[in-house]
Amino acid sequence: MDSRLHSLAKFYVALDQKLQPLTRNCGPCGECCRRAAGLQVYPLELQYISRFVQKPRAMHKFINFINNKRVKIWGETAGQCPFQLGDYCSIYAVRPYFCRIYGPYNLRGKNLLPGCVYDGHSITYFDRKELPLYDQFLDLVQKPNHLYHRRC
Ligand code: SF4
Ligand code: SF4
Secondary structure (H helix, E strand, C coil): CCCHHCCCCCHHHHHHHHHHHHHHCCCCCCHHHHHHCCCCCHHHHHHHHHCCCHHHHHHHHHHHHHHHHCCCCCCCCCCCCCHHHCCCEEEEEHHHHHHHCCEEEEECCCCCCCCCCCCCCCCEEECCCHHHHHHHHHHHHCCCCCCCCCCC
């Protein structure tokens, strides 16, 4: 594996450990993947996901993030992430940073959907610098021509 992808894999392990005390059981919900308005994904994360994904059509929507192209990854009608399978994430092991922090961290205390199990249990943040291991994450993924689409 490319060394940066290897570093990203290690980073996700460290991030998940950091988030673990805050993690709650979503059960069969998936509403945030079905209804969220946007998701920021970095090209390095896309590379990492593409090694895992066996669904070229769904991957194509993610790939459009590369080269600073701002696109929707959500379906036009349902607002559903192409990687959602039933109520679950089909790429859970390789999901991006912002999918991992959604729930445990809550932008301005207003970003959770009604009925979310994290409601009342999340950490409110106002600036991304407050997110866990965020500087480390940026060091890893942020290079020229990288861009995003926001959810958090
Ligand atoms: S990548 Fe997975 S966790 Fe992230 S929005 Fe899509 S289905 Fe949900
Ligand atoms: S984070 Fe909240 S909205 Fe998303 S799947 Fe879990 S319970 Fe549902």
